[in-house]
Amino acid sequence: MSTAPLIEFNNVSRTFGTGDKKVTAVDDVSLRVDRGEVYGVIGFSGAGKSTLIRLINGLERPTAGSVHVLGQEISAMREGQLTKVRSRIGMVFQQFNLFHSRNVAGNVAYPLKVAGWKKPEREARVEELLDFVGLADKATQYPEQLSGGQKQRVGIARALAAKPDILLADESTSALDPNTTGEVLRLLRRANEELGITIVAITHEMEVIRSIADRVAVMDQGRIVESGLVYDVFSSPRESKDASFVGAALKNRPTSEDVRRIRGHATGRLVVVSLQNAGAVSAVLGQAVSHGVSFEIVHGGMNTTKNASYGLLTLALEGEVSAVEAFVAALNSAGEVQEVHE
Ligand SMILES: Nc1ncnc2c1ncn2[C@@H]1O[C@H](COP(=O)(O)OP(=O)(O)OP(=O)(O)O)[C@@H](O)[C@H]1O
Incomplete structure (x- = not known):
């Protein structure tokens, strides 16, 4: 198996606006995410996490540097070429982003329909996924009949539907209460361990990093100020070079x-x-x-x-x-x- 990283950022910057209004959302970031790992990015609001995740699926383009995903330079692709790479990336959102007019099975089936799966295969896959997320009995219900945690489990089933290589989780538990957060995090961890999917989770919640991440990058004002194995980053008593509040809070x-x-x-x-x-x-x-x-x-x-x-x-x-x-x-x-x- 290839040991090339699944995601690689080389000196990536993304600025918005010009002159006085110039904002550097991502500032000279280099990172690599290997196949099979859960990579967490933590930082406060405005640190640049959303921009970073959008650079992975090509929704943003770097102002400088390059982004490689699945061995291809996504940052150099034209819009039309992006579809194929994007079909190998699933995404889970803070606000679930479910279709309210479709029932649970219809939501999970949607990406399969787009990818051209035939009806019998689609149905079998949806059944398998609803089983995996523990919602087999909710297939015909509509999103408004579900709790927040159940909605997010549908979101995860939908993101996993087309068997992507990468799952991007954008504040996937921020809209949930602590109990439901645990349930969703356990599901993400199972998706990683049992299905082998590589996860990039961006969050402002330490709990997310603690429970699911293998490695973590601490982001502050667009920069990665510290990164490494979660255990090493959290347990080191040293202050980072750019000692940040996030870093201090993370380590207690x-x-x-x-x-x-x-x-x-x-x-x-x-x-x-x-x-x-x-x-x-x-x-x-x-x-x-x-x-x-x-x-x-x-x-x-x-x-x-x-x-x-x-x-x-x-x-x-x-x-x-x-x-x-x-x-x-x-x-x-x-x-x-x-x-x-x-
Ligand atoms: N399209 C845009 N136009 C102008 N500025 C932007 C744009 N997108 C992001 N920014 C700015 O870039 C910085 C980083 O934003 P980003 O949303 O990536 O951070 P974040 O860590 O995800 O925060 P949040 O959790 O609040 O979304 C912020 O100052 C934001 O205002």
Whole structure:
């Protein structure tokens, strides 16, 4: 099997407007998404996530750089050539975008009709998909009769219908309540694991990245400020070069705002310790008294990603300078310690 990435961005920028009104929505982004992975992109509103996803299916064109999808340079294609590549990309939307005049089966069948599937094959495929998303009993119902989570499951079945290679999920759970969010995320994860589909999920919700992504890119003002395996990005106590609020929030590292709040009640040396080996860290914390040090946990906690736990604790340490120094050294042997800069 080819090891070429399924999606590759090379120094891609997309600007809108000119002069004073110029906005750089995507700024010199390079990334690659491999076959079979779930790639998450997280950032606040306006970070450039939607523009990035639209560059993948050719709805936007870069102002600079190139975008390759499924081995073809999509950014260099004429409109007419895009149809074929787009037929191999499914998309799930925040607002579901279902056809209200069609029932559930009709919505799922739609892309198959467009792709020219014959009726018997279409019907068999729709049945298979509704089974997969757990809505076999809702085939003849209409979207307005469904809950938000059910609507999104129809959206996912429709996106998977024509057996695409790539699924783009654009804030797929942002319109849902927490319970339903879990249900939809579990379904996306199954689509990846059981059907082998490559997923690119853009979101402002950490929960989405934590539960389904293998790798994550943190986007801020059009740039990717940090990227890597979710576990590595979330568990590293280091601040990124372009320390961003998103990055701090992702890792549960205190922002300067948090530090000001912490300083309202805690004195002492502030350190962040990584909980990659939580048992070892607890053991050291248990020895604080014998070091002549007292500590207060002022920020952080444990979290879980798709396949591991991680966490960062921020501690305020009190005691003689040398005692605190020795205690920090002991902590550092259990989990990486970083000072909190104020
Ligand atoms: N067609 C356009 N014309 C002008 N500016 C645009 C256009 N599309 C996006 N932008 C601007 O580019 C920046 C990035 O927008 P984008 O929608 O990609 O961000 P986002 O992270 O997806 O945010 P949101 O979640 O709010 O959609 C914003 O400042 C936005 O106003």
